[in-house]
Amino acid sequence: MNTKKKSRMSEARPEDKRLPIGSTFAYGFQHVLTMYGGIIAPPLIIGAAAGMTSQDIGLLIAACLFVGGLATILQTIGIPFFGSQLPLVQGVSFAGVSTMVAIVNGGGGIQAVFGSVMVASLIGLAITPLFSRIIKFFPPVVTGTVITTIGLTLMPVAANWAMGGNAKAPNYGSMANIGLAAATFVVVLLLSKVGNAAISRLSILLAMVAGTAIAFVTGMADFSKVGQGDILAFPTPFAFGMPTFEIASIISMLIVILVTLTETSADIIAVGEIVDTKVDSRRIGDGLRADMLSSAISPIFNSFTQSAFAQNVGLVAITGIKSRFVVSAGGLILVVLGLLPVLGRVVAAVPTPVLGGAGVVLFGTVAASGIRTLSKVEYRNNMNLIIVAASIGFGMIPIAAPAFYNQFPAWFSTIFHSGISSAALMAIVLNVLFNHFRAGNTDNQSVFVAGTGRVIREEDIACLADGDRYEDGKLIDCDGKEVPVQPASKPAGH
Template identity: 70%
Template sequence: MSTHNRNDAVAQTKKSRVASARPEDERLPLGSTIAYGLQHVLTMYGGIIAPPLIIGSAAGLDQGEIGILITACLFMGGLATILQTVGVRWFGSQLPLVQGVSFAGVATMGAIVTSGGGLPAIFGSVIVASLVGLLIAPVFATVIRFFPPVVTGAVITTIGLTLIPVAAMWAMGGDPGADDYGSPANLALAGGTFVVVLLLSKVGVGAVSRLSILLAIVVGTVVAALFGMVDFSAVGDGPFVALPTPFAFGLPTFEIAAIVSMLIVILVTLTETTADILAVGEIVGTKVDAKRIAAGLRADMLSSAVSPVFGSFTQSAFAQNVGLVAISGVRSRFVVTAGGVVLVVLGLLPVLGRAVAAIPAPVLGGAGIVLFGTVAASGIRTLAKVDYRGNMNLIIVASAIGIGMLPIAAPDIYAEMPDWFRTIFDSGISSSAVVAILLNILFNHLRAGNSTGPSVMAAAPPRAVREDQLDALQEGDAFVGGRLVDADGNEVPVVRPGH
């Protein structure tokens, strides 16, 4: 082989490697990786500590014991995130997904606690249900063919819309029982943070624009401190270093009713994580197949099964961080791995966790408006790819989003329904996914019984005429009986392509 041909072959090999490289495998400088990872942690911190706060309070734990729950959730969330992003054989989607305690099981776990089972019954049910979820993950992942854009677009849009109330709650102060909840000062702080995000996003410096969320949170916290709206007094309370203690709340117990209830939660978690994997894959612009979904679900279930050993609960992907990937444009999974390392450190150093927890909720709310709105916008972008002509895709989207928004618009709508029903449909994400999948199967896979004529719910095909075609028409031209005639009734010949 000549030197010229050899060089061409080497260049071609390099080009093919670049072409085959996945966007999520990009490696950034260490400083940028850590900064972007910290941005992910700040975005989801409030969400990851909320479940242990709620469940710990329901279990009657004191502040010190609740603190142990929180550090355990941070520690396990970090390990789960590292497993999900780095990946090992059979485990981990290798996508930029942050893992943390799933909200899907909060109501069920609260019911288990109040029924007398206590935390040990929760831990036992999570272990058993997660192991079952681990076994069925490959089967569950085969539903990828039932997730075309009409389904994923509707679910991604619903994910963003269901998160907007979280941003609103943060913007108002985070605690509905507080005296200043919804005060003008809180809303002004949230609005100011929102404006800073927009201004920094407009800056021509790429690094500043991509770090706009993190920088806006820092700016918002500094402004809040100047006005006395930040309380750092609790940062020094408690231990500086704390190692997670296995079975700190006692050995798990295994109650049939609790396990059955938690199995429903696991099915919901599998559905939500599948939706998040598809959403982030769409945003990153990478291929997501059944094999990759199965690996992501296995990581979810393995992390969930191990979590109770250290005092944590079911793990799942955090939807709000999907929005951060979309708005920052940073698609590297190793950035999220760095965020996982930060979470592990926070779990080992409670003093750092308490410092992050001091960030005012309105600051997070201002940033959350942009983050969560971006998720919805990504879903709308996916829905723009859907063909609505002569089919029922329009009603699929309408029904999925409508059903998904019901528990958001009326949180008590299913209050009188059975617990298993509420576990599924109280989550706008899971209910939207269930409806979208079932209707897509009904109308697009089970074609038997479909009307041969267009349904009244089908979108009419759009009509358009090119501008150059209009320029060829003259005053008085008209179509009569399928023929183009001029003002005098003479037929205008139509020249067909190729003639």
């Protein structure tokens, strides 16, 4: 009896809904396309910094796809104590790219990167109970701020993709690249408007296909390298040598892990808001442990730190497909791409500007979801407005001025160079100071709050009698009769 009851409760969760197998893999493939550019960028950057050949970088990319797929399956399907069972796509975290490049350039090589990732992730796994208990410090004023900031901080990524993705390329920012991105963007909007719900939900995927077709016809898509290289290849454990362990590298990577834990906590809460499902401290803890376990194991298969991809949170919001099994299918596709480099090369042939055009809508949807959450926040007679203002402003600093923290200590710049972690930390701290520790708070509204409440002029209510009320858009007097409301007269000349 209890088992049946628990089963019914589980099926009631929006994320547990199952779709037909064809739709599941179609939407899953859409998730893969959305994050593909993001998941291959870190190994490209780190491999280039390590002086690897193009063939070795290709192996590194395949390994990152393979591990990202396994991590996604663990996060979405879950096992006891590991996995949030939410529609979150996992992949190599951008947060550690600059630190890993610094380790490589410092003489440690790629082996020191792998070693530092393993040790720092195991330490992160040990401290996840601390992070899982911060749920009470994430009310809507914090979650809305973080979700909005996630969307805003991803916009430079979309813009970079739309311009071509490679700032050193001669056609970077060309009219052709931006035009292709704009064409993809328009297709997304047109397909989103059509009456067919299935087409509307697949608008991102179909727009990418259409954008790639346009690029092929105009000579902007290159499929010549699809046939080059192995068709099937399993990631070889420790293919680049055994990891080495350096104290300085481990300490630097531990800071990255703390940032990753903060960002993943925010992503778990964000997708919980979007899916409209309960996210408690236990679920956050399970998600963070999946993150850290995946990150600790990934160097064995030549990959790096794993975390939830914020851009795919936007895809969940824009499509309305909340099923975690759709994302699990995406994880399986990633595993296959990691085992079949030839399929990975096909997906890699999708021009970067096409990703950029779709990314504008995706990342904008994340910000819009945050704004929707912020609309639920009470702003009267409190300091919530300054919490939102200061946190979003603080999160925008590294986006508006990427070199802002360059002169700060490395540990500080690592943490605050991420707009997401900057806004999250500021929102949490200010919420605690203003809403949890109320001692010293003024009784008078500050300049940040004054004027945010509704004000009605005395002459507007002078005609009302005791017992009058407003119901269902109608003014009802004390006797229960409707009082006609005269429309406001237009000024002369209009």
